[in-house]
Amino acid sequence: MKNIQLKVCGMKHNLLEVTALQPDYVGFIFYEGSPRNFEGDIPLLPSEVKKVGVFVNATISEILSKAKQFQLDVIQLHGDETHSFCEELANSEEISCEIWKVFGIKDTFDFSVLKEYEPHVSAFLFDTKGKEKGGNGYTFNWSVLKKYPSEKPFVLSGGIGLDEVEQLLEILKTDLPIFTIDVNSKFEDKPGLKNTKQLQQFINKLNTIQSNL
DSSP: OOOOEEEEOOOOSOHHHHHTTOOSEEEEEEOTTSTTBOOSOOOOOOTTSEEEEEESSOOHHHHHHHHHHTTOSEEEEOSOOOHHHHHHHHTOSSOOOEEEEEEEESSOOOGGGGTTTGGGOSEEEEEEOSSSSSOOOSOOOGGGGGGOOOOSOEEEOSSOOGGGHHHHHHHHTSSOOEEEEEEOGGGEEETTEEOHHHHHHHHHHHHHHHHTO
């Protein structure tokens, strides 16, 4: 049985209601260009729920400051960050966060670009390439991932909702090193406000999928 984890990203309004559902990760977007840009304080969360900070072309100092302020467990880089940027961040002695590097996919992708990043990140995250930096609300062509050449674990993201459960079942049956499913806009009543009833339905379906793998 695979242990597929769940990340609920774009948290802003009903954080405690969402964490009561016990996702593995909750994501906070620190990017002013996003309608889900997080400002304010993060209340005390259950210890088993990890905090992911999402950054888009921020500076090293900005990232380190947020990571320390909010005691982040994971730094998710959603911009045009280079492999040398990731290396510098990974070598920082100020924090001990995992680093996930995001790449957008639509119908094709050149996986060779990942090789230089591999030594400096904990995981990759594949999202739908679209107008927005995340939260576009539709999936990319998952068949592209059949050519994934690495053993580095990755997060599957981009427009995943209740209607994608059958597709999820099929891709999770493969040998691809998917370790986390990332959901966001398909479970919102408005940006940053999650529909916990729908999220619970999805969690139940994800648990059923895992029991059949």
